[in-house]
Amino acid sequence: MKYRRSGRLVDMTEYLLRHPHQSVSLTFFSDKYGAAKSSISEDIGIIKEVFEQKGIGRLSTSAGVSGGVTYIPLMGSDEAVHTVEQMCSRLEEPSRLLPGGYLYMMDIIGDPQWMQKLGRIFASCYEKAQVDTVMTMATKGIPLAYAVASHLRAPVSIVRHEQRVTEGSLVSINYVSGSSNRVQTMSLSKRSLEAGSRVLIIDDFMKAGGTIRGMMDLAEEFQAEVVGAGVLMEAVHEHEKLVNDYVSLARLDKVDARGKKITVRKGSIFDS
């Protein structure tokens, strides 16, 4: 179908947004719209400028016969800080306090729009890590993991505590939960992670980091390489950490259960 520039810009924008981290050739667009490559090139220039000015992401272009364009979803650091600070003040509402020093966070985790935004922050941080798979722990890590994975165009491997019949053969390991000091089991379907994969671990909450440590060990069982780990929230001070290489979006600084005061501040991903 032939389109004028205005129509092409709308359709190309939609197409690129839906295909992050994927090189699209000029030929593809040129055939799609029955337009000369030089026009397509100009279109891409326009989209690139807007995406960069508006903090939507980067369009990385390559020249030559195999010339193409790749959309890299990013969130600028100002917007990232603003987003996380907004979340932090919501998380300081005293009504969230739960027994055991936990916070009720399901309203944030349950909101796909929040997950998309937070996922874009991690996707920006790991844009160059060549992530093949995002690994997470059921249940509450899943929404954020999918948001990150959709921006990195990677599949998700879901690690579970229980063993289910619907996933075929499993690889299981025991690990020690750092906060409770209990030995637990985690399993991952044998088919759901390829040897040699570059793995990004994503989870919702970290106390001592036993679960993250466990997922790192599990990845090793699959001969996969962990290229990073990110958590939505870490509880600081309380526990000696079992992992070093991780970033957090927010830090749960202090929970004063008697005074009903929660202190949440932005996480280590913003340290530099």
Place this chain on the structure above:
Amino acid sequence: MKYRRSGRLVDMTEYLLRHPHQSVSLTFFSDKYGAAKSSISEDIGIIKEVFEQKGIGRLSTSAGVSGGVTYIPLMGSDEAVHTVEQMCSRLEEPSRLLPGGYLYMMDIIGDPQWMQKLGRIFASCYEKAQVDTVMTMATKGIPLAYAVASHLRAPVSIVRHEQRVTEGSLVSINYVSGSSNRVQTMSLSKRSLEAGSRVLIIDDFMKAGGTIRGMMDLAEEFQAEVVGAGVLMEAVHEHEKLVNDYVSLARLDKVDARGKKITVRKGSIFDS
């Protein structure tokens, strides 16, 4: 920031795609770009035409002082049928066969791109149902539920078998799994579903429908109204169904474990 039409079209397209089912006023865009409302109106006309021609969705516009535009993500029926048929033939690969008549589906469920596409089919089907919340069962229903919810701009309520300390007070019910005839428990955090909400139930796999039935009963405990139920795959023939009002994307017709033959065909959402 002032933009020419070409720049506006790119940015408005991105903005609308990121804010589905949300009315955006012409004034908002007019202020955002420092452009006359008449120009914004023309821009929207262009986007509308492309979105409709390309099956991206509908732009619904309202006139008057509070005039605005709402993007409704849709998938045309040809593309929906094509997408599901592609999935069906992948699901017929004999290597997926698991003990108990289950199929390995984690490669599909683990792929955010697949989930987004399938989620758009359900979002098209329920576009007018005024869904307030998407309810699902942990673990494997979650990815599809988020995809549907993100297209309908609704939050997700995650029902669980186990009870966790991190979700505060719970409402629990017992239900009978129709296929195993066992009594099980499912729980939902009290805070995660408001009375009077219009609930869409989404799950990955349905045999007799005991889990869906249970979620319907659970919604009733919250005085919420179930406006629909959708599953990725239903196993037909095997079991008498405990629910009537549901749609499926695909049907697992027959599993011949000895002959290693799986028959999957498109689901009831395409019946008419």
